[in-house]
Amino acid sequence: MKKIFLQFIIISLFFNEGFTQNLELGKVTKKELEERVHSSDTSAPAAFIFKKARTYFTYNIKNGFECTTKFSIKLKIYKKEGFKWANFQIPYFVGYESLDDEKVYITKAFTYNLEKGKIDKQKVTGEGKFVEKVNELWQTKLITFPNIKEGSILELEYELRSPNLSELPTFQFQYNIPVDYAQLQTEIPEFYIYKAIKSGYVNVTLNDVMEHTSISYNNKYNQVEYLGYQQIKALYEVAEVPALIEEDYVSNIDDYYGKIQQELQLIRFPKEAPKQIATTWESVAKSIYEDKEFGAELNKNSYFLNNLKQITDKIESKEERLKAIFEFVKSKMTWNGRYGYYTKKGVEVAFNESSGNVAEINLMLTAMLKMSGLEANPVLLSTRDNGVALFPNRSKFNYVIACVDLDGKQILLDATEKFASINCLPTRDLTSNGRLIKKDGSSVEVNLIPKYNSNDVVSVLVNIDNTGLVSGQVREQYIDYNALRFRQKYAGISTENYLEKLESKYYKGIEVENYEIKNEKSIYEPVIETYNIKNNNVVEIIGDKMFFSPLLYLALTQNPFKQEKRQYPVDFSFPNKDKYQIVITIPDGYEIESLPKSVNISMVDKLISFVFSATKTDNKINISMSLDINNYFIPADYYDSLKEFFKVIIDKQNEKIVLKKI
Structure with missing residues (x-):
């Protein structure tokens, strides 16, 4: 047995006498x-x-x-x-x-x-x-x-x-x-x-x-x-x-606590x-589909037919039809913050009230996509804060999104998030897998993690004067999930308040002027910021020499992985790429004495890669750096390597460029 x-x-553990005594309630000393x-x-x-x-x-x-x-x-x-x-x-x-x-x-x-x-x-x-x-x-x-x-x-x-x-x-x-x-x-x-x-x-x-x-x-x-x-x-x-x-970079710490679960x-x-008795995810998904608060609600369509005809009329492209329906549901419906794969008041009432829970909004979206001729099905999942199920269990699912099979490619959609775009889900949805279910009861596992890196591209063009003052222009592009996070974090905030946050973000301090932002509401375009900066705390002058970091005020100064050991994986949420292009014009009367050496390194299996180079052309220094997190999930076994990898990155970012007065 x-x-x-x-x-x-x-x-085997040996419990000392302290644990064999006073293990009853009511015996407080x-x-x-x-x-x-x-x-x-x-x-x-x-x-x-x-x-x-x-x-x-x-x-x-x-x-x-x-x-x-x-x-x-x-x-x-x-x-x-x-x-x-x-x-x-x-x-x-x-x-x-x-x-x-x-x-x-x-x-x-x-x-x-x-x-x-x-x-x-x-x-x-x-x-x-x-x-x-x-x-x-x-x-x-x-x-x-x-x-x-x-x-x-x-x-x-x-x-x-x-x-x-x-x-x-x-x-x-x-x-x-x-x-x-x-x-x-x-x-x-x-x-x-x-x-x-x-x-x-x-x-x-x-x-x-x-x-x-x-x-x-x-x-x-x-x-x-x-x-x-x-x-x-x-x-x-x-x-x-x-x-x-x-610690930092964990999806749900609850998944890693010591527990015992028992399945019949x-x-x-x-x-x-x-x-x-032991069931399968396929049977769990089928049983959910058969529930009246799910399958029956998904099959309703009379309440949206007039709207569907208006928004898809004269649209022949499947891609454009999908986009039009997705944007209609997002604009019409307001998520009430409730999770779950069951409807509460029903899709029709939710549609008329323009508000509903996750199931009402995304089952409505799925139904409209199906009615428009697209192959659309719901996908059940457990959100990041809900944790991972260790065995098939219908109570563990707490969310549902839509999936469209378009020319052999799976398109994932979640209309509860106003700033979400096609195939760009809210990060709460980014668990490893969901389960797509069809009307016939069949189901299949769906990978919810994006297969591409979301970019954050920073371009800096600055001059250094004889006093060490750094001034110039910065342009930053937030793409895909980085754009989604930016919009979620700063939607509705005034420019004045945002600039205060931007200036206080960097410990050395910067002055920001002429700030402009583009595409903050155009969700299918990258968010683009441009502004001028002044910073008098980046360059250190000692005697006839100047010293500064190649990334100026943008350099990391602390390793995010400080613990000696880590028992659970590192989770970056999604694959990501940080890219920097920096051009620094040195002051008249100075020459470049030394530059940091180039680096091109990768962790095992190219989980993460780092490329850095510093070159000079006449009186200009060209810095190029990219950090590619190619796999969002780093197993705990790699923690020591990851910590050492980031140490190399930080050391390189803070290695000094030296200018010498001629």
């Missing part, structure tokens, strides 16, 4: 309350003293077996930065079609403080418990603990009850604060075989045994009966789990043939 459940290497820093991580704002969960099955005559997981949590607050842990969130699923909603019951919730040498215990009242609707599929129970101080201890016990046996509640062993001890115990009837899937980088011990048990239930005559069977009891344990801190593989009741 162990082979069925254990999908990862067991590494003065010593614990007096502690002011965590024993192994003095920077920690808070820490789990312990987190435990027990998953067990109950039985009733109406629904059969159901699953309950009881969580017990004891958490210590060390610093004010840890006060946010006093607002606890418990998500639960309410989007089942044929099952009851999941339910959360708070059984204990207390704040402990040391008041004048005595332990003060304060209960969370009804005013500290709320339910918040996340979307049509999920709700969250919020618990707000009272009287939080540095040194407080929080205790929470709650039950999560679910009729869905296809997957058990995820148990998380690791957070961005330390976990002193974590334990998951599962008691699973022999009739259900689950596959345990471990994620993250936490080494967990597992001990499991087969044992006999029985449970009572009321029969249809309301008489108590007993059901006896064998169950598999598994105990997962881990101690002294360090915090996993979110097989049902084997006595006198019945075993039933394979």
Whole structure:
């Protein structure tokens, strides 16, 4: 049986006596309350003293077996930065079609403080418990603990009850604060075989045994009966789990915390043939398409026929027809910020109100494209902030976009973003893959990451005078995803406010004059900025020599990858190319004494490449530099190489050009 459940290497840990004691709620000590820093991580704002969960099955005559997981949590607050842990969130699923909603019951919730040498215990009242609707599929129970101080201890016990046996509640062993001890115990009837899937980088011990048990239930005559069977009891344990801190360039840190997820593989009741349960992404997609809030809404079209005829009349080109429909939906519809692949009020009502959720807008777009004669289908995906599903799971999808097959090429479209263009999705959509589904129920995986590099091209033409003042003109072009990000970030901001941000962006400071911008609203064109600059802090004069960096004020000065080690991948969101062309006219009476040497290097498999050259022509210095991030996703195994690669880039950008007075 162990082979069925254990999908990862067991590494034995020896728990010291501290973890075998005081692992029950209600046993808070003065010593614990007096502690002011965590024993192994003095920077920690808070820490789990312990987190435990027990998953067990109950039985009733109406629904059969159901699953309950009881969580017990004891958490210590060390610093004010840890006060946010006093607002606890418990998500639960309410989007089942044929099952009851999941339910959360708070059984204990207390704040402990040391008041004048005595332990003060304060209960969370009804005013500290709320339910918040996340979307049509999920709700969250919020618990707000009272009287939080540095040194407080929080205790929470709650039950999560679910009729869905296809997957058990995820148990998380690791957070961005330390976990002193974590334990998951599962008691699973022999009739259900689950596959345990471990994620993250936490080494967990597992001990499991087969044992006999029985449970009572009321029969249809309301008489108590007993059901006896064998169950598999598994105990997962881990101690002294360090915090996993979110670093730059990560899509969703939640994907990398240590967790256990369990997927139902097989049902084997006595006198019945075993039933394979583990599903596929194809079957998940098909079941979603068959739901009335999806497939039926996609097939509606009467509400837009008049508008479709007007906007496509006399347009014969498929490309132009696609563009016209896409721009119509973007201009007409306003996204209400709600995710989900199900419609809430329906596409027709959303169309008439000019507002809707993701599903209403993009299913509407897909339907209009299909009606115009294009081969269009919806694509289900999980957004970057929603994380990666480790096994097929309809609850993991939270978004839908449109895809058009045009002359053998896939065109991806998302009309919720006003600044998105054809095949340029909002970055929230840029997870590795989505799943395209067709009316016949078939589906196929779709790569959502762009295959081309988005360019950021900077051209600088400047003069240096005898005092070291740098002045001239800058032209910068933001292309594709760089243009999308620029428009999203600065749409609606005044020029005056933007220039303040631009001048403060560079630590050496610049003065910006005669600023102009083109194509800020023309989304199919690059955003182009031009402006004049003055900077008196770039050139250093020592004696009869001048020293300055080849990229002037544009040089990187700090390596973005500072950590000694990194456990999870580096995610740049999309492939990118930074290109600089700089021409510097040196002052009269000076000559070029030295220039940085040229460099042309690449990481393994050309994941990233860097080219730099500095040449001179008469009294001008020509600098050319390009940094190509050809693969947006850099595995953690390459982190040391990546850090060293960027060190070379920064050193080269800051290597001095030397001018000497003649």
